[in-house]
Amino acid sequence: MSIKIAIVTGANKGIGEGIVLHLAKQYKGDQKFLIYLTSRSEDLGKATLEKIRAELGSKYPNSEVDYHQLDVTKQSSIDKLAEYLKAKHGNQCVDILVNNAGWASKGPKVDYEIAKRTIGTNYYGLKNVTFTILPLMKMCGRIINISSTSGKLKILSPELQKKYSDPNLTVEELDKLQDTFINAVKDNTFEQLGYPAQTYGVSKVGVIALTKILARDYRHDPHNLFFAALCPGWIRTDMAGPRATGTIDEGVQTPVYLALTDESRVTSNSGEFWTRKTIDIW
Numbered sequence: 001m002s003i004k005i006a007i008v009t010g011a012n013k014g015i016g017e018g019i020v021l022h023l024a025k026q027y028k029g030d031q032k033f034l035i036y037l038t039s040r041s042e043d044l045g046k047a048t049l050e051k052i053r054a055e056l057g058s059k060y061p062n063s064e065v066d067y068h069q070l071d072v073t074k075q076s077s078i079d080k081l082a083e084y085l086k087a088k089h090g091n092q093c094v095d096i097l098v099n100n101a102g103w104a105s106k107g108p109k110v111d112y113e114i115a116k117r118t119i120g121t122n123y124y125g126l127k128n129v130t131f132t133i134l135p136l137m138k139m140c141g142r143i144i145n146i147s148s149t150s151g152k153l154k155i156l157s158p159e160l161q162k163k164y165s166d167p168n169l170t171v172e173e174l175d176k177l178q179d180t181f182i183n184a185v186k187d188n189t190f191e192q193l194g195y196p197a198q199t200y201g202v203s204k205v206g207v208i209a210l211t212k213i214l215a216r217d218y219r220h221d222p223h224n225l226f227f228a229a230l231c232p233g234w235i236r237t238d239m240a241g242p243r244a245t246g247t248i249d250e251g252v253q254t255p256v257y258l259a260l261t262d263e264s265r266v267t268s269n270s271g272e273f274w275t276r277k278t279i280d281i282w
């Protein structure tokens with residue numbers, strides 16, 4: 001029997017760590033389920049792997065967790081993961097990709113370096129991982145993108161809302177919209193152009209727009225892939241800080257549900273934005 005494989009990015013801590021643990025715990029299938037915990041720091045990722053393996057013990061015999069390094073901002077690192085998966089498991093081996101890795105600056109500061117890093121990690125990192133792993137996806141594979149309610153369209157001017165949500169938008173045009181923001185931050189013209197003083201929000205608008213483009217472009221693909229973007233809630237992690245109201249166990253509920261459920265109301269709704277296991281308006 002072939003094995004089922006999931007990859008979770010940015011999983012050495014926070015919501016990513018929780019997603020790995022809960023995928024392993026909530027999986028109910030008969031096939032073996034192998035979850036790759038990935039992180040940019042090998043030391044931190046392997047320490048988390050040991051912690052998760054200890055917690056799982058022998059109670060979930062069909063679930064197994066393994067490790068691979070992945071820095072989503074480095075194409076060479078993404079390529080190494082793809083090559084490893086192909087060599088170890090064959091050409092079409094991935095069932096679930098959870099794009100969780102993300103970065104946010106502390107505080108509301110908008111500057112060029114912060115804009116480059118935030119969009120570079122949250123939008124381009126996620127996009128490059130997705131396009132590199134896409135050819136390895138199995139039939140009915142799922143790509144689950146962690147976005148945020150900070151990425152709702154309403155943060156943009158009406159004109160930009162139209163551009164980001166244009167049903168004919170291409171990935172190249174979306175890249176340009178994201179790059180325009182980065183450059184406008186450098187020139188301090190971003191507000192004139194209709195962007196908010198919220199770099200993180202713009203990066204997450206890009207994640208939802210990309211999810212919709214992929215769902216549209218793969219609608220007739222014979223692999224029958226499923227794409228979803230979601231907000232995990234306001235969750236107490238290093239990113240959101242101690243004032244956030246939700247626990248990690250709460251934050252993982254929607255991504256794990258979208259990754260594992262067979263409910264047709266989910267699988268027939270590719271390209272949507274989800275909060276609390278429900279389709280939300282963008």
Ligand SMILES: NC(=O)c1ccc[n+]([C@@H]2O[C@H](COP(=O)([O-])OP(=O)(O)OC[C@H]3O[C@@H](n4cnc5c(N)ncnc54)[C@H](OP(=O)(O)O)[C@@H]3O)[C@@H](O)[C@H]2O)c1
Nearest residue numbers: 010012014015071072100101102148234235237238239240
């Ligand atoms: N917490 C919330 O309230 C909330 C709300 C909405 C959305 N989100 C989203 O949820 C996701 C997880 O965030 P979190 O709250 O769990 O934050 P977190 O605890 O800060 O975890 C972020 C994870 O992303 C990793 N990461 C950052 N840059 C990376 C890179 N270049 N390559 C690979 N991994 C990288 C981090 O690794 P290092 O340890 O090496 O930095 C860490 O493992 C993010 O996409 C975030 O935007 C969170």
